[in-house]
Amino acid sequence: MKTLDFIIIGAQKCATTTLFELLRQHPGISMPLEKEVPFFTHENCGADDWPAFATQYYDGADGKLWGKASPQYMADEPVPARIAALMPNTKLIAVLRDPIDRSRSHFRMAVRRNTETRSFDEAMNDRLTPEALIAGRGGLAPSHSEGYESESDFYLVWSEYGRILANYREHFAKDQLLVLFTTELEDEPDMVFERVLRFLQLPGDFQPKGLGEVMHAGGGGSKIPHGLRVWLRERSIVGGLWNLVPPQQQGRIRFLYERWNSQKQKDPLPLEPATEAALRAHFAKDIELLESLGVTPPHWAKDYPNDVKERN
Numbered sequence: 481m482k483t484l485d486f487i488i489i490g491a492q493k494c495a496t497t498t499l500f501e502l503l504r505q506h507p508g509i510s511m512p513l514e515k516e517v518p519f520f521t522h523e524n525c526g527a528d529d530w531p532a533f534a535t536q537y538y539d540g541a542d543g544k545l546w547g548k549a550s551p552q553y554m555a556d557e558p559v560p561a562r563i564a565a566l567m568p569n570t571k572l573i574a575v576l577r578d579p580i581d582r583s584r585s586h587f588r589m590a591v592r593r594n595t596e597t598r599s600f601d602e603a604m605n606d607r608l609t610p611e612a613l614i615a616g617r618g619g620l621a622p623s624h625s626e627g628y629e630s631e632s633d634f635y636l637v638w639s640e641y642g643r644i645l646a647n648y649r650e651h652f653a654k655d656q657l658l659v660l661f662t663t664e665l666e667d668e669p670d671m672v673f674e675r676v677l678r679f680l681q682l683p684g685d686f687q688p689k690g691l692g693e694v695m696h697a698g699g700g701g702s703k704i705p706h707g708l709r710v711w712l713r714e715r716s717i718v719g720g721l722w723n724l725v726p727p728q729q730q731g732r733i734r735f736l737y738e739r740w741n742s743q744k745q746k747d748p749l750p751l752e753p754a755t756e757a758a759l760r761a762h763f764a765k766d767i768e769l770l771e772s773l774g775v776t777p778p779h780w781a782k783d784y785p786n787d788v789k790e791r792n
Contacts, residue, residue, distance in 0.1 A: 481530065482537075485545040486571040486680055487563070489648070490554030492638055493585040494577040495662045498694060500549040502673060505688040509680075510544040512536040518550045520562040521621060527566060545680060554644045555621040555634065564651035571679065572652060577662040578780040579639035579763045580756070584749055586635050593628040600749035607636045608758055617643070636762070642769030649773055659775050666694070760784050 488496050488503075497515060504511040519525050519533050537546055553559045554574065563570060577585075587603055590596035596603065606612060616637035622629035638644075648657060658679045664672045669692040674684040751759075764784040771777050 481527065482534065482542065482546060483530065483567045484548060484570050486547045486573060487553065488547070488549035488551075488573045488575070489559075490551035490574060490638075491576060491582060491641065491644075492551035492555070493582050493589070494551075494575040495665050495694070496549050496551050496575050498665060498690075499573070499575060499660075499676070502688045502691060503547060503676070506677075506682065506686055508544050508682050509547055510537045511547050511549070515549050516551065517548065518552045518621075518623075519548075520559045520566075521550070521552050521556050521623075525562050525566065530566065545682070552621040554641075555638055557618065557647060560648045560651045568652075570652075570656070572648060572657045573660065573676065573679070574641070574645060574657065575660045575662060575665065576641050576778060578778075578783070579641070579766070580759050581780075582639045583635045583759075586631065586638065587749065590631060590635075595628055595630040596632060601752050601755050603632060603635060604751070604755050604759060607632070608755075608762060613637060636759075639763065640766045642766040642771075642773065645773055645775070646769060654774060661778050663779065666692075 488499055490496060500511065500515050503509055513536070517536065583604070584600065587596060587600050598606070607616065612633070613636065616633040619633050621634070622631060645657070658676065660672060673688070673691060677684045677686065760783065764786050767781050767784050768786055771781070
């Protein structure tokens with residue numbers, strides 16, 4: 481039974497889409513047509529369940545490296561143990577971004593999806609309480625199978641990279657995990673992409689189309705309101721035609737539509753100085769944990785003072 485050779489585990493809103501789109505062009509790699517097709521987020525993710533999922537790998541894929549990208553894998557706590565139980569030799573790639581910037585982008589996406597009505601400052605203060613942090617860490621990423629669900633519980637806890645990757649390191653060796661930073665992928669795309677290929681033991685001279693581009697720039701607005709999309713989906717003719725499209729093709733179309741429909745929001749989201757200070761204090765300890773795992777300190781670590789106590 482062939483299993484995954486590598487997984488882009490996240491984090492969400494950190495350019496995992498860009499890396500997915502670049503790697504899927506490589507002639508030695510096979511990836512599903514749709515990016516976010518979670519497998520290990522389900523309890524039924526054992527050896528008996530894998531063959532049905534593996535049908536997504538086609539086009540002579542047996543002689544290629546199999547990979548996938550699922551940012552949900554840096555969200556649900558049971559996932560690392562589940563991956564290790566079935567695929568202990570799989571290589572993992574994590575892409576990390578300044579934690580406040582990631583949380584801000586996550587919030588913007590929620591606004592665009594009409595699942596958030598608060599200000600950014602209000603939402604951050606709400607999620608900074610000890611009770612909210614504990615609840616978010618133990619929560620499960622929503623499937624959005626029946627439409628967009630709120631992800632507000634996870635605005636902050638999905639930015640706790642040290643905590644999340646420490647869980648992975650309990651199940652995987654250090655050399656199985658490659659940690660990249662979003663800014664690296666933007667500023668030095670050739671060097672970073674070559675580094676990824678070396679990690680996967682592939683020749684580093686492949687140049688994919690779009691290298692250096694942002695494949696999916698999020699935003700706080702939409703060209704077409706979400707309500708209109710829902711209305712169209714509920715029409716019998718449109719819904720009937722949509723159901724004729726194969727599931728993987730549906731996922732690819734949803735991705736392309738979401739990318740086209742996002743409008744970049746240029747105005748910064750207001751954040752009171754006290755709230756920003758609390759966020760930086762909160763993430764400072766997590767950054768220390770990240771560095772204790774042997775991860776090269778990210779450039780944004782200097783913006784998070786390590787001489788303050790966590791709010792929680």
